[in-house]
Amino acid sequence: MNGRLEQATMIDIDALAAIRSESRILDGVNLTVAEGTVTxxxxxxxxxxSTLLRCMNGLETFAEGSVTIAGHRLSAGAQAPGDLERIRRDVGMVFQSFNLFPHLSAIDNVTLGPRIVRGMAPAEARSRGLELLDRVGLARFAEARPATLSGGQQQRVAIARSLAMxxxxxxxxxxxxALDPQMSADVLEVIVELARGGQTMVVVTHDHAFARRAATQVVELVAGKVTRAGPATEILAGGPG
Ligand SMILES: Nc1ncnc2c1ncn2[C@@H]1O[C@H](COP(=O)(O)OP(=O)(O)O)[C@@H](O)[C@H]1O
Ligand SMILES: [Mg+2]
Known part of the structure; x- marks a missing residue:
C-alpha cells in the first residue's frame, strides 16, 4: 500500500484492454478508486x-494494461494461481445470483471461508459470523437453509459471507x-451502511437513486470505454430513477 499522506489509492486501473472473439470489449480503461470510497x-x-469488475479480481484475464488492487498487481495474461488466491482474500465479490451453498445453513455459508481459507477456529468463526448476520439484519435466520430464505435475504447472507473474509x-x-423493489431496498440499505463504515466498494447498478445516495464517483462504460466519470450529481443529473 502507498503512504497515507493523502487518501490512499485502493484500485488503480491503467489502460486496460480485454479482447474476446477478436473484439475489444474493454478498451483503454483508466479508473482510480480511493480507499473508503464508493464507485x-x-x-x-x-x-x-461485468468484464471490468471480473478483471479486478482475476476472474477474467485481460490483454493490455494493468490493475493494481488492494496492494496486488495484476498484469496482462494469466496470473499465477498463488497470486489469485491472495487477491481474492482481499477482494470480495457479490454477484446477481447469490451462489450460496444450498446444503449449508446461513451461518455455515458465512463461516466456511474463514474456517477453510483462514484456518479460524470454529467457535470464533461462528461468533463473528453471527455478528455479520446481525449486521445484515438476519441474526434470526442463522440456522436457515438458503432455500427457505427470500432472494433479498439470500443476497444479504452472500454479503455477510463475503464480509467474513x-x-x-x-x-x-x-x-x-434479480430482486423485487422491497428486497432491493433492504439489500441496498446494507450496502449504504457498509459505505458509511468506510468499506471501499465498486458497485455495478442501474439504481440511480442508490448511486446518488452512496456513490463518491459514478463511472459510465459504453462499448468498453469510460465515457463519463464524476460525482453522481454531475453524471446522473436529469436522468431517470
Ligand atoms: N467470453 C466472451 N466472449 C465473447 N464476448 C464476450 C465474452 N464475455 C463478454 N463478451 C461480450 O463483451 C461485451 C461486454 O459484456 P459485459 O462485460 O457482460 O457487459 P455488461 O456487464 O456491461 O452488460 C458484451 O458485448 C458481451 O457479449
Ligand atoms: Mg453485466
Whole structure:
C-alpha cells in the first residue's frame, strides 16, 4: 500500500484492454478508486461492466494494461494461481445470483471461508459470523437453509459471507437486479451502511437513486470505454430513477 499522506489509492486501473472473439470489449480503461470510497459503474447492457469488475479480481484475464488492487498487481495474461488466491482474500465479490451453498445453513455459508481459507477456529468463526448476520439484519435466520430464505435475504447472507473474509475491497455486480423493489431496498440499505463504515466498494447498478445516495464517483462504460466519470450529481443529473 502507498503512504497515507493523502487518501490512499485502493484500485488503480491503467489502460486496460480485454479482447474476446477478436473484439475489444474493454478498451483503454483508466479508473482510480480511493480507499473508503464508493464507485458505481453504470452504462448500457453489453458495455463491459461485468468484464471490468471480473478483471479486478482475476476472474477474467485481460490483454493490455494493468490493475493494481488492494496492494496486488495484476498484469496482462494469466496470473499465477498463488497470486489469485491472495487477491481474492482481499477482494470480495457479490454477484446477481447469490451462489450460496444450498446444503449449508446461513451461518455455515458465512463461516466456511474463514474456517477453510483462514484456518479460524470454529467457535470464533461462528461468533463473528453471527455478528455479520446481525449486521445484515438476519441474526434470526442463522440456522436457515438458503432455500427457505427470500432472494433479498439470500443476497444479504452472500454479503455477510463475503464480509467474513474482511476484504479490503468489495465488488458488487448488479446485486439487486434479480430482486423485487422491497428486497432491493433492504439489500441496498446494507450496502449504504457498509459505505458509511468506510468499506471501499465498486458497485455495478442501474439504481440511480442508490448511486446518488452512496456513490463518491459514478463511472459510465459504453462499448468498453469510460465515457463519463464524476460525482453522481454531475453524471446522473436529469436522468431517470
Ligand atoms: N467470453 C466472451 N466472449 C465473447 N464476448 C464476450 C465474452 N464475455 C463478454 N463478451 C461480450 O463483451 C461485451 C461486454 O459484456 P459485459 O462485460 O457482460 O457487459 P455488461 O456487464 O456491461 O452488460 C458484451 O458485448 C458481451 O457479449
Ligand atoms: Mg453485466
Amino acid at each position: 458505481t459503474l453504470v452504462g448500457p447492457s453489453g458495455g463491459g461492466k 474482511e476484504p479490503l475491497v468489495m465488488l458488487f455486480d448488479e446485486p439487486t437486479s
